[in-house]
Amino acid sequence: MxxxxxxxxxxxxxxxxxxxxxxxxxxxxxxxxxxxxxxxxxxxxxxxxxxxxxxxxxxxxxxxxxxxxxxxxxxxxxxxxxxxxxxxxxxxxxxxxxxxxxxxxxxxxxxxxxxxxxxxxxxxxxxxxxxxxxxxxxxxxxxxxxxxxxxxxxxxxxxxxxxxxxxxxxxEDRFVFFKWAERLNGTTDEGTISSQSSRRQVHAMRDVCDLLVIGGGTVREDRPTLDARLVNGKAPDILILSRNKDFDRAIPLFDVPDRKVYIEDNLERIQEYKNIMIEGGSAMYTLTRGVVDYYLCYIAPSLGGNESIKFSNDKFTFLNVDKESEDIIVWMKRIENNG
Amino acid sequence: MxxxxxxxxxxxxxxxxxxxxxxxxxxxxxxxxxxxxxxxxxxxxxxxxxxxxxxxxxxxxxxxxxxxxxxxxxxxxxxxxxxxxxxxxxxxxxxxxxxxxxxxxxxxxxxxxxxxxxxxxxxxxxxxxxxxxxxxxxxxxxxxxxxxxxxxxxxxxxxxxxxxxxxxxxxEDRFVFFKWAERLNGTTDEGTISSQSSRRQVHAMRDVCDLLVIGGGTVREDRPTLDARLVNGKAPDILILSRNKDFDRAIPLFDVPDRKVYIEDNLERIQEYKNIMIEGGSAMYTLTRGVVDYYLCYIAPSLGGNESIKFSNDKFTFLNVDKESEDIIVWMKRIENNG
CATH class of the missing domain: 3.40.140.10 (Cytidine Deaminase, domain 2)
Incomplete structure (x- = not known):
């Protein structure tokens, strides 16, 4: 060294x-x-x-x-x-x-x-x-x-x-990052994946984001709150990316004060915001691929699950790799022109 | 800090x-x-x-x-x-x-x-x-x-x-480690995954291993040499784990001088060796899980492929996480008694 x-x-x-x-x-x-x-x-x-x-x-x-x-x-x-x-x-x-x-x-x-x-x-x-x-x-x-x-x-x-x-x-205009959590074998489904410490960090990011983009499927299945409660932070506005605009309004995210929730089938809304986090799995990866600047992945030390990101031939550069408490935390960017 | x-x-x-x-x-x-x-x-x-x-x-x-x-x-x-x-x-x-x-x-x-x-x-x-x-x-x-x-x-x-x-x-007796390479989404199939630098490191490990354990399927499909040519090193002995002992002897690994090749349906052979590397994917992970001390995973900055390690509920501790040239290199151990 x-x-x-x-x-x-x-x-x-x-x-x-x-x-x-x-x-x-x-x-x-x-x-x-x-x-x-x-x-x-x-x-x-x-x-x-x-x-x-x-x-x-x-x-x-x-x-x-x-x-x-x-x-x-x-x-x-x-x-x-x-x-x-x-x-x-x-x-x-x-x-x-x-x-x-x-x-x-x-x-x-x-x-x-x-x-x-x-x-x-x-x-x-x-x-x-x-x-x-x-x-x-x-x-x-x-x-x-x-x-x-x-x-x-x-x-x-x-x-x-x-x-x-x-x-x-x-x-310049806005920063968009896509965050996901996966197990060691790449899976993103079946319940909580990352550690409490990693989830607290994500809540701290939500606290300073002004828009959080999420898929309609996740909202229906997980019925999330999508706030920053683990750090007592503010909840960002939400864009639910979905063609079907019919959601059960009892889902907790609709009940957070001082928050706008948009349900839209495209990403035009992000133009009104500056610091935007997208959370999701394979479907959201594909839908948002054109607007993302950086990717953030939490890799948990476990196996299990079934679904992972299915998108062929994308390549990345790892910008920073860190191990914090239990998980590996990776910031990366997609390399352009990868055919 | x-x-x-x-x-x-x-x-x-x-x-x-x-x-x-x-x-x-x-x-x-x-x-x-x-x-x-x-x-x-x-x-x-x-x-x-x-x-x-x-x-x-x-x-x-x-x-x-x-x-x-x-x-x-x-x-x-x-x-x-x-x-x-x-x-x-x-x-x-x-x-x-x-x-x-x-x-x-x-x-x-x-x-x-x-x-x-x-x-x-x-x-x-x-x-x-x-x-x-x-x-x-x-x-x-x-x-x-x-x-x-x-x-x-x-x-x-x-x-x-x-x-x-x-x-x-x-x-004490022997050290056994399981090495695999995967993409960012966990996949282990479809051709070369890790960087030239990572593959050179694996060849250097083969050079000092005395036994390399590999699955019969991999031998039939990839027709590998399994030597240490990238570092001009010696080729380890090979244990092909397979019930079907019929292999095409034109597969290059059979043609490496000063090497023993065993084709066996169990792992008893490892008792004759001290420093043992297992290379494989999901099937080998399952078959060798009981004898492995440490796991070594190379994570490449790409997406694609289809197959990943399918084994539910195993948990690990990440012992060391490094980024060397392009890939992430993770040494870990499985946590015992994980139900």
């Missing part, structure tokens, strides 16, 4: 992917802070919009590791962490290096600017994966360069761009 | 699993050397019997990182690396920490003793996952302790023991 800039960036990437689908309307970002001898001082990610950016979380961890000042651990608000770091850093970050999957933001939005913070802490080397093309937040590199910071761009750029794509798609 | 002893051991574990199935008759072992400030100096594994142990490979990487003495990079033989390290270390390892998934060996076998090397380099802290119960090589901890080295045992012990189980099983 080679311990180099790519290694530190890969740690930042791995941490960031754990929060993919959870940070909307913000991007998933990871950050690794490395000390002057190459020691890892902090590897953190952005968890949720409104919470600290990845750089702030990583600098917080690094500050605690370098100073043992536990006061900072209690601070949750980004502005408080910024303030504490700026008042107490005493130049300890001068020789550290910072690796971030996305160019640090240069604007004061819901949280203060990361580029400012990095510059004021005196960090002299910053390694960046993807450039920020969002006009409001961009120019972090310029701000850093003007403050005697060496900026190295395009570190694991392909991998960082793949992490960032969902965010860029929501800026 | 928490950067602690478990983190360094997890790096050693991750590296070691890449060589699981390739190190027989030796164990798969990983090692991480960490500098006095917590910087990672080397993460390496044992690759193949006769080649350097994980500790030697990791100390070699660390030495190069600390000294920039490129002479050591050209050394391949364990004894040469030992000699160079002992003659040139100048006390640079004094403040380093060494993490190894298995207690360092204390005997001079095909290679010199790792415990001796670690003690002579003056390393003061060693973190160990599994104890070595192999009588010939054991007592590394004692040797280290007698040389003013602090030894911390049982670091990620469960994970390290899972890595070591195949080795211990070969000492």
């Amino acid at each position: 080679v311990i180099d800039n790519n290694f530190y960036m890969s740690l930042a990437l791995r941490e960031a992917w754990k929060y993919q689908g959870l940070t909307y309307p913000n991007p998933a970002v990871g950050c690794c802070v490395v000390g002057e001898h190459g020691e890892i001082l902090g590897v953190e990610a952005h968890h949720k919009a409104g919470e600290p950016h990845a750089e702030v979380n990583a600098l917080k961890s690094a500050y605690y590791k370098l100073t043992n000042d536990s006061y900072i651990l209690a601070l949750k608000e980004s502005v408080d962490i910024h303030t504490h770091l700026l008042s107490n850093h005493n130049g300890i970050f001068k020789k550290t290096k910072l690796y971030t999957t996305l160019e640090p933001c240069s604007h004061y939005g819901k949280t203060p600017s990361c580029a400012n913070l990095i510059a004021e802490l005196g960090i002299e080397e910053v390694y960046i994966g993807s450039s920020d093309t969002n006009k409001i937040a961009a120019n972090g590199t310029l701000k850093l360069s003007m403050n005697n910071c060496m900026v190295y761009s395009d570190v694991l750029k392909t991998e960082c761009d793949a992490l960032l794509l969902p965010f860029n798609k929501t800026l | 928490v950067i602690d002893n478990n983190f360094y051991m997890s790096l050693a574990l991750r590296e070691a699993w890449k060589y699981q199935g390739l190190t027989y008759p030796n164990p798969a072992v990983g090692c991480c050397v960490v500098g006095e400030h917590g910087e990672i100096l080397g993460v390496e594994a044992h690759h193949k019997a006769g080649e350097p142990h994980a500790e030697v490979n990791a100390l070699k990487s660390a030495y190069y990182k600390l000294t920039n003495d490129s002479y050591i990079l050209a050394l391949k033989e364990s004894v040469d690396i030992h000699t160079h390290l002992l003659s040139n270390h100048n006390g640079i390892f004094k403040k380093t920490k060494l993490y190894t998934t298995l207690e360092p060996c204390s005997h001079y076998g095909k290679t010199p003793s790792c415990a001796n090397l670690i003690a002579e380099l003056g390393i003061e802290e060693v973190y160990i996952g599994s104890s070595d119960t192999n009588k010939i090589a054991a007592n590394g901890t004692l040797k280290l302790s007698m040389n003013n080295c602090m030894v911390y045992s049982d670091v990620l012990k469960t994970e390290c023991d899972a890595l070591l189980l195949p080795f211990n099983k070969t000492l």
Whole structure:
């Protein structure tokens, strides 16, 4: 194993992917802070919009590791962490290096600017994966360069761009991902498949989705609620993809407050939304194949079931593979032009 | 992400699993050397019997990182690396920490003793996952302790023991693993599934297996050679599990020199062997379920095919999940007593 800039960036990437689908309307970002001898001082990610950016979380961890000042651990608000770091850093970050999957933001939005913070802490080397093309937040590199910071761009750029794509798609028009759960032998039917931990993560994704697309068959058979109760989150609007519009209105999903439910035989409705999750099996895979940006698959450590996704000759690239508690979690994209 | 002893051991574990199935008759072992400030100096594994142990490979990487003495990079033989390290270390390892998934060996076998090397380099802290119960090589901890080295045992012990189980099983009686390749939707039929890189890894495993078990149906349909040509390795003996013993002897596997081929309707033959790989799909899964220690699955990023493993209600624990080139590689064990 080679311990180099790519290694530190890969740690930042791995941490960031754990929060993919959870940070909307913000991007998933990871950050690794490395000390002057190459020691890892902090590897953190952005968890949720409104919470600290990845750089702030990583600098917080690094500050605690370098100073043992536990006061900072209690601070949750980004502005408080910024303030504490700026008042107490005493130049300890001068020789550290910072690796971030996305160019640090240069604007004061819901949280203060990361580029400012990095510059004021005196960090002299910053390694960046993807450039920020969002006009409001961009120019972090310029701000850093003007403050005697060496900026190295395009570190694991392909991998960082793949992490960032969902965010860029929501800026452009919309991001659509297809989520399914299967057993080790590919089956998607016969009851609950993934672990409690995986299902909680899916509920957290529903909480930040604005539209959830589901098949009519699933609604009739499973009679689901399709809310985010496992994380006390909000329930997204629902598009039931079905030709037959006759549903038993006693099915719980119709009874969730502050939710719109559409029953339609096409996908035009998604144009009104930005962050869209599709849940389903083989039929939904086929029906939605043309609009999906990324696929998310939970693979459970079990056998059984009968039905799996029947669609020949599609090929994918695995973008990130993680094992969280019991299941394997795979983010992937379909490779175009596969005949 | 928490950067602690478990983190360094997890790096050693991750590296070691890449060589699981390739190190027989030796164990798969990983090692991480960490500098006095917590910087990672080397993460390496044992690759193949006769080649350097994980500790030697990791100390070699660390030495190069600390000294920039490129002479050591050209050394391949364990004894040469030992000699160079002992003659040139100048006390640079004094403040380093060494993490190894298995207690360092204390005997001079095909290679010199790792415990001796670690003690002579003056390393003061060693973190160990599994104890070595192999009588010939054991007592590394004692040797280290007698040389003013602090030894911390049982670091990620469960994970390290899972890595070591195949080795211990070969000492006890035999290790049997079932390998299959599937697509993302679980299918195992219709031609080549896994990547060239995965198939090369399987050939390297055949090279160190002493028996390969295969189903009669596969032999008749695929007419395979079942050798290790992709790595210029030796071909293992073959047990064809089949009631019907009538096979076309022009099938290439019968024509490989220095190989025994058994055609039998039961698994008793495995008792004559130590390191046994079973390759197959659903039928072989069912027939061999009672004798398998670990399962190894290659998941390819594609859809298609029709047949998958049909066996209800088996549950597994994923021991290691890796993404290598295109495929996902999963080592797992079946959980007993699953009704």
